[in-house]
Amino acid sequence: MENLIRFDVTNERNLTMLVDFYELTMGNGYFNKGVQDKIAYFDMFFRKIPDDGGYCIMAGVEQLIQYLNNLNFTNSDIEFLKSKNLFSEEFLEYLRNFKFECDVWAIPEGNFVFPYQPLVTVRGPVVQAQFIETMLLLTINHQTLIxxxxxxxxxxxxxxxxxxxxxxxxxxxxxxxxxxxxxxxxxxxxxxxxxxxxxxxxxxxxxxxxxxxxxxxxxxxxxxxxxxxxxxxxxxxxxxxxxxxxxxxxxxxxxxxxxxxxxxxxxxxxxxxxxxxxxxxxxxxxxxxxxxxxxxxxxxxxxxxxxxxxxxxxxxxxxxxxxxxxxxTAKSEPVFGGVYKLVAVENDDKIVPKIKISENTEKITNPGFKKIYRIFDKDTDNAIADLITLHDEVIDETKPLEIFHPIETWKRKRITNFYAKELMVKIFDKGNLVYKSPSVLEIKEFSKKESKKMWPEILRFENPHTYYVDLSQKLWDLKQELLHRGSY
Amino acid sequence: MENLIRFDVTNERNLTMLVDFYELTMGNGYFNKGVQDKIAYFDMFFRKIPDDGGYCIMAGVEQLIQYLNNLNFTNSDIEFLKSKNLFSEEFLEYLRNFKFECDVWAIPEGNFVFPYQPLVTVRGPVVQAQFIETMLLLTINHQTLIxxxxxxxxxxxxxxxxxxxxxxxxxxxxxxxxxxxxxxxxxxxxxxxxxxxxxxxxxxxxxxxxxxxxxxxxxxxxxxxxxxxxxxxxxxxxxxxxxxxxxxxxxxxxxxxxxxxxxxxxxxxxxxxxxxxxxxxxxxxxxxxxxxxxxxxxxxxxxxxxxxxxxxxxxxxxxxxxxxxxxxTAKSEPVFGGVYKLVAVENDDKIVPKIKISENTEKITNPGFKKIYRIFDKDTDNAIADLITLHDEVIDETKPLEIFHPIETWKRKRITNFYAKELMVKIFDKGNLVYKSPSVLEIKEFSKKESKKMWPEILRFENPHTYYVDLSQKLWDLKQELLHRGSY
CATH class of the missing domain: 3.20.20.70 (Aldolase class I)
Known part of the structure; x- marks a missing residue:
């Protein structure tokens, strides 16, 4: 494992307790109801590009890795939690022997990223996948903002x-x-x-x-x-x-x-x-x-x-x-509003998609276990669109691809002569680190190369073109079905 | 010493190298010119209250103390600096044996503070007093902002x-x-x-x-x-x-x-x-x-x-x-613009005041080694004004006190029936910690009590009254003298 980790700042101090208190009350609640090991899927994504820009630059994955790789509760952490008289002995014992077991996928640092696409996806026992929310958001939100x-x-x-x-x-x-x-x-x-x-x-x-x-x-x-x-x-x-x-x-x-x-x-x-x-x-x-x-x-x-x-x-x-x-401080807009939402659970090994409804259309989540394809023009290497699909969908590059606006669905585009690249890579497999971060200067170079694939219309400051982030027909159908179910 | 320090987060990691690189090039430069031990005085102050408010709440002193108390360069820090091929062996040797020797005064946390008054004053060998600039500003700026x-x-x-x-x-x-x-x-x-x-x-x-x-x-x-x-x-x-x-x-x-x-x-x-x-x-x-x-x-x-x-x-x-x-993030104005300026040096034990001139009047510094008195009405306990004086001035509470606007000097106010309280306290004496921070909840309570001494006009959101922060006649005269000197 050691060789996958560069200089590790989090080794110097334990940030396991840098966590919103509700992650702990929920964790204890899962144990109370015996659902702590239910497999859950969470997506981290954002809704708005700061400064009304046309793109964001993904960053922070290396520090997320270090945090996840070092998750452990010290004796003094456990004593502190015990003193709250709120948590069951069973839950505290679980934390005492905590071992990270989730699968994690992330878009590598330096990539151009856009609203509503998962930047990170986590799959694992709900007690764990929920617990890491605070630090995952804090890490990716901060560095992506800057x-x-x-x-x-x-x-x-x-x-x-x-x-x-x-x-x-x-x-x-x-x-x-x-x-x-x-x-x-x-x-x-x-x-x-x-x-x-x-x-x-x-x-x-x-x-x-x-x-x-x-x-x-x-x-x-x-x-x-x-x-x-x-x-x-x-x-x-x-x-x-x-x-x-x-x-x-x-x-x-x-x-x-x-x-x-x-x-x-x-x-x-x-x-x-x-x-x-x-x-x-x-x-x-x-x-x-x-x-x-x-x-x-x-x-x-x-x-x-x-x-x-x-x-x-x-x-x-x-x-x-x-x-x-x-x-x-990213003074003009110092908040990157990434969120972390439950998108599915497993019942008897079957993935059951979940949705968060809202009066505000833009706050409705994309349900299910998903992946993202970036579609490039074969001749120019320009990025044409991102397509979010369910995790088992494969794009056939030999056939024309029709994409459509997820709300104004009559806006359609037929793409030919393209290739598709998956954006997310697996960084943890059942809790084991399987990805090595490039160096910071390598990431910078990578990002510079990626910028050449983006249309100038995306990159300008004033009224940039909105890059297409569309849903596959299958995912769109699933979302509609959940939206219209109507009883909770 | 130990009993003056509460739980010390900085013990977990060494932040000595969290420093702007120019503090190091200057440090090396002082050694090169043999002026490293010249005694210098620096003030930390700010110019503008965020959100056009009427006051700020001082915070961060405890973490500043922890940083100053833990200043030390590890072998790997020294090796890193050596690899730059920029620093003399004498300078590196000094860093290797670094021992903090400065005097430090600060306004305790929770106090109401205002533009142009020193929040922190540092006196000591210029190589040290300069070095701590980055972390001093970072610590006080951040916590005071929030x-x-x-x-x-x-x-x-x-x-x-x-x-x-x-x-x-x-x-x-x-x-x-x-x-x-x-x-x-x-x-x-x-x-x-x-x-x-x-x-x-x-x-x-x-x-x-x-x-x-x-x-x-x-x-x-x-x-x-x-x-x-x-x-x-x-x-x-x-x-x-x-x-x-x-x-x-x-x-x-x-x-x-x-x-x-x-x-x-x-x-x-x-x-x-x-x-x-x-x-x-x-x-x-x-x-x-x-x-x-x-x-x-x-x-x-x-x-x-x-x-x-x-x-x-x-x-x-x-x-x-x-x-x-x-x-x-203090989203509406996420920057607290505290600065750290040289205000005096000692030549043969004599304090020589220094000034930084600017085309922008508000960027001109207040020279000299100073202290701050807060003037309270004896009957109501309300804060009337702050008066910045030279360090050896004493306010005679038995006589009327005349204060005046430092730029529009015809605006004058005669105060009677008052008492004066020094705002800054000494926290380090020749590098030794001599102050114990109250607990966070004690600071909060203190601040709440202080708020009762502030006029409501200072506290409102829209167009608050500007609290008086004036200069003593002696300090004002000194500033004028330096301003008109004209050759540098």
Missing amino acids: ATKANRICRAAAGRTVMEFGSRRAQGYDGAIYGSRAAIIGGCDSTACTISDKYFNVPAVGTMAHSWVQLFDSEYEAFKAWAESYPDNCSLLIDTYNVLKSGLPNAIKVFDEVLKPLGKRPNSIRIDSGDIAYLTKKCRKILDDAGYKDCRILVSNSLDEHIIRDVLNQGACIDAFGVGERLI | ATKANRICRAAAGRTVMEFGSRRAQGYDGAIYGSRAAIIGGCDSTACTISDKYFNVPAVGTMAHSWVQLFDSEYEAFKAWAESYPDNCSLLIDTYNVLKSGLPNAIKVFDEVLKPLGKRPNSIRIDSGDIAYLTKKCRKILDDAGYKDCRILVSNSLDEHIIRDVLNQGACIDAFGVGERLI
């Missing part, structure tokens, strides 16, 4: 470097650590978060704060001290006092006086305040005129995809963006 | 129970764990997050999910099974299929058939979707008519302070709110 936001920001940066700078404004330590992991998956080039470099082998970067500049008797002294310390990688923060009157002239003086005699070139200047469109254009010209055409211009200061796109449209001269709070 | 949001939500609930339900949508594991801690400090009565109960001794609560209802052959069967399992604490989720047509009638049937014969009363019903103003009024009447006036009504589903206030204004019959994603 990977998606990062992808938008990198898309706006249009090939320029994007550095994740948000640790200090993250929501908790893991918000920083796993947030930066997800940001890299979404496309960021580097992070300021040192521990993420150590854990995930993603490049950490950083130079100086304003305090470095303030510590010395003058800005010039501070820049000089820096250039002497880092002649091979000299990046100066030029907005502590005044960018154009003080920061840039002092920087150029130091480039001339310290670096030039050593035969070194400056790396960059960084601006962290003010009008970055105006300032970067001014700085670019002054740097160029001073013979530093190769000196890059870095900017930071409350950036997001909209500001980046806007200043680039205005001709800002920027080589790299440091993006902080608005990325690490 | 405590503040929770306080707004509890204020809207106007004395009704508020339960924190957000773990599954939190931004990372600590977002859930420390987020629920902060939510309790802000006023929540309980949390769904089991591990927070175990860690912080705050009450965890929970009942059932829709999946419990779906698992059984009918809603009635599911409710019956629950009532039989939890006759003393029966709370039923009634919106899996249809609240009024199915959920509530089935619940009442079970109350009648299962609980009544046992002589038990139901605890509550919960509604998680639909129009909660309309539904709770209907449910209240039906429950009352059925003889269940004591059955409480719980609601959840994307609540925040505005929705709560609105449905209560419409006469919704609600006893308790379960608040999830909009609390645990």
